[in-house]
Amino acid sequence: MGNYFNTLSLRDKLDQLSKCRFMDTSEFADGVDALKGKKIVIVGCGAQGLNQGLNMRDSGLDISYALRDAAIAEKRASFVNASENGFVVGTYQEVIPTADLVLNLTPDKQHTNVVKAVMPLMKKGATLAYSHGFNIVEEGMQIREDLTVIMVAPKSPGSEVREEYKRGFGVPTLIAVHEENDPEGKGWAQAKAYAVATGGDKAGVLASSFIAEVKSDLMGEQTILCGLLQTGSILCFDKMVEEGIEPGYASKLIQYGWETVTEGLKYGGVTNMMDRLSNAAKIKAFELSEELKDIMRPLFQKHMDDIIEGRFSAGMMADWANDDKDLLGWRAATAETAFEKTPAGDVEITEQEYYDNGVLMVAMVRAGVELAFEAMVDSGIIDASAYYESLHETPLIANTIARKKLYEMNAVISDTAEYGCYLFDHACKPLLADFMKTVGTDVIGKAYAKDNGEGVDNAKLIAVNKALRNHPVEKVGEFLRASMTAMKPIV
Numbered sequence: 060m061g062n063y064f065n066t067l068s069l070r071d072k073l074d075q076l077s078k079c080r081f082m083d084t085s086e087f088a089d090g091v092d093a094l095k096g097k098k099i100v101i102v103g104c105g106a107q108g109l110n111q112g113l114n115m116r117d118s119g120l121d122i123s124y125a126l127r128d129a130a131i132a133e134k135r136a137s138f139v140n141a142s143e144n145g146f147v148v149g150t151y152q153e154v155i156p157t158a159d160l161v162l163n164l165t166p167d168k169q170h171t172n173v174v175k176a177v178m179p180l181m182k183k184g185a186t187l188a189y190s191h192g193f194n195i196v197e198e199g200m201q202i203r204e205d206l207t208v209i210m211v212a213p214k215s216p217g218s219e220v221r222e223e224y225k226r227g228f229g230v231p232t233l234i235a236v237h238e239e240n241d242p243e244g245k246g247w248a249q250a251k252a253y254a255v256a257t258g259g260d261k262a263g264v265l266a267s268s269f270i271a272e273v274k275s276d277l278m279g280e281q282t283i284l285c286g287l288l289q290t291g292s293i294l295c296f297d298k299m300v301e302e303g304i305e306p307g308y309a310s311k312l313i314q315y316g317w318e319t320v321t322e323g324l325k326y327g328g329v330t331n332m333m334d335r336l337s338n339a340a341k342i343k344a345f346e347l348s349e350e351l352k353d354i355m356r357p358l359f360q361k362h363m364d365d366i367i368e369g370r371f372s373a374g375m376m377a378d379w380a381n382d383d384k385d386l387l388g389w390r391a392a393t394a395e396t397a398f399e400k401t402p403a404g405d406v407e408i409t410e411q412e413y414y415d416n417g418v419l420m421v422a423m424v425r426a427g428v429e430l431a432f433e434a435m436v437d438s439g440i441i442d443a444s445a446y447y448e449s450l451h452e453t454p455l456i457a458n459t460i461a462r463k464k465l466y467e468m469n470a471v472i473s474d475t476a477e478y479g480c481y482l483f484d485h486a487c488k489p490l491l492a493d494f495m496k497t498v499g500t501d502v503i504g505k506a507y508a509k510d511n512g513e514g515v516d517n518a519k520l521i522a523v524n525k526a527l528r529n530h531p532v533e534k535v536g537e538f539l540r541a542s543m544t545a546m547k548p549i550v
């Protein structure tokens with residue numbers, strides 16, 4: 060075993076990275092038929108395992124869970140979650156041999172062990188599915204030749220996979236078939252049916268590759284989705300308190316602010332989010348975000364390069380081998396930040412106030428979305444995939460911060476995403492230190508009010524609007540959002 064991507068020729072690498080086709084709704088006309096009546100066993104009942112299982116059962120499929128012996132004997136959370144929701148739960152030996160489709164929804168760190176334990180028990184011609192291709196792409200896992208290997212990767216935390224499904228919508232999903240493991244040619248039909256069963260087809264499905272999924276997923280989660288939201292939360296909170304804003308207000312503005320401003324992003328892209336500001340505040344947010352883009356661009360590019368070249372995965376796997384020393388230390392340090400420890404105050408903040416008093420947060424979101432999108436596309440990832448991994452998923456992650464701050468975000472995302480989030484955060488905070496000295500409460504904590512009497516420079520406003528609307532993330536976003544007709548408001 061070794062890094063599979065790194066064994067490919069440059070031509071094959073580029074070919075795999077660019078595999079991404081937006082699927083037409085007509086391609087899902089068969090619904091869940093390809094999996095109807097099949098026995099589906101999910102290994103692991105955590106963030107993705109539980110929520111995907113609930114959606115798939117509600118879509119009419121036969122779902123049960125395989126858990127390791129100790130989880131059953133000790134009635135761990137995974138056992139309780141599966142059994143309290145009425146699912147059949149068994150040991151690997153009891154349920155894996157009955158499965159037509161096995162979904163490996165355990166943490167990436169465990170995939171090699173889990174797949175090695177599960178594979179000998181799988182019946183001939185069954186299918187093994189992943190929701191993230193790390194094990195195949197970064198570790199080079201070899202799967203038995205008779206087995207079909209597919210991936211259905213929701214571009215969202217598990218909690219939101221469920222919430223969006225219950226709202227009658229879904230989350231954008233990447234599907235793929237591992238070309239080396241499709242002996243019966245049934246991989247795509249099963250992957251499509253699986254995406255329908257989780258609700259993904261309602262939000263948009265990309266037919267992609269394991270490689271394109273892994274490289275884009277790692278990049279999104281480390282930078283804009285989790286890393287920058289963590290950095291922004293800590294820096295904006297500290298700044299406000301330092302400048303005399305009441306800590307409970309500052310805490311609330313951030314905890315719920317990301318969710319509120321990115322709801323605007325979800326509906327109408329960066330353009331709509333920025334349009335929610337007054338004209339003067341929009342110009343200010345644009346200028347701040349241009350500055351932020353210049354400062355953070357090298358860091359975003361470094362993360363993309365490290366991901367593509369395998370340095371990121373090698374570093375994380377070294378931490379796995381070291382009993383997760385870095386991950387656990389960083390997790391503990393996050394819990395000690397002032398933002399995390401200060402409860403949201405009992406103050407009313409209107410939806411518009413989150414925008415007006417959070418100009419810097421809006422600027423950070425714009426900078427992060429555009430930088431992540433640009434770095435992915437520059438590396439050969441297709442724009443639609445880069446859009447899902449930057450713009451569309453940001454609100455879904457922001458929802459988790461609204462629930463229980465950074466603790467909740469880092470608990471519901473995968474361990475892989477959490478590791479990358481801290482890695483980015485630790486590099487980004489010092490990078491923004493000088494910039495943060497230059498900003499005040501007029502852009503974070505209080506309303507930006509420069510247009511009271513001063514007027515707005517029309518020429519500048521026109522140029523800003525043009526720059527925002529012409530960014531490629533806005534172009535592809537307009538196309539992709541046109542098919543999201545079932546999207547429901549949250550805020």
Ligand SMILES: NC(=O)C1=CN([C@@H]2O[C@H](COP(=O)(O)OP(=O)(O)OC[C@H]3O[C@@H](n4cnc5c(N)ncnc54)[C@H](OP(=O)(O)O)[C@@H]3O)[C@@H](O)[C@H]2O)C=CC1
Nearest residue numbers: 103104105106107130137164165169190191216217472473
């Ligand atoms: N988190 C997310 O929202 C997303 C995750 N993904 C991907 O989905 C997959 C699952 O991630 P996620 O849902 O975060 O995982 P979780 O950390 O939530 O998974 C926990 C589950 O895995 C089981 N588990 C842990 N260790 C082992 C082991 N050694 N052997 C068997 N079972 C084990 C746990 O059982 P036990 O009770 O025995 O400990 C528990 O049921 C990953 O590939 C991830 O990259 C993709 C998109 C988003």
Ligand SMILES: CC[C@](O)(C(C)=O)C(=O)O
Nearest residue numbers: 214215216280472473476
């Ligand atoms: C946050 C990133 C993610 O990829 C996800 C929820 O999509 C993960 O690994 O958790």
Ligand SMILES: [Mg+2]
Nearest residue numbers: 213214215276
């Ligand atoms: Mg993801």
Ligand SMILES: [Mg+2]
Nearest residue numbers: 276280473476
């Ligand atoms: Mg991920």
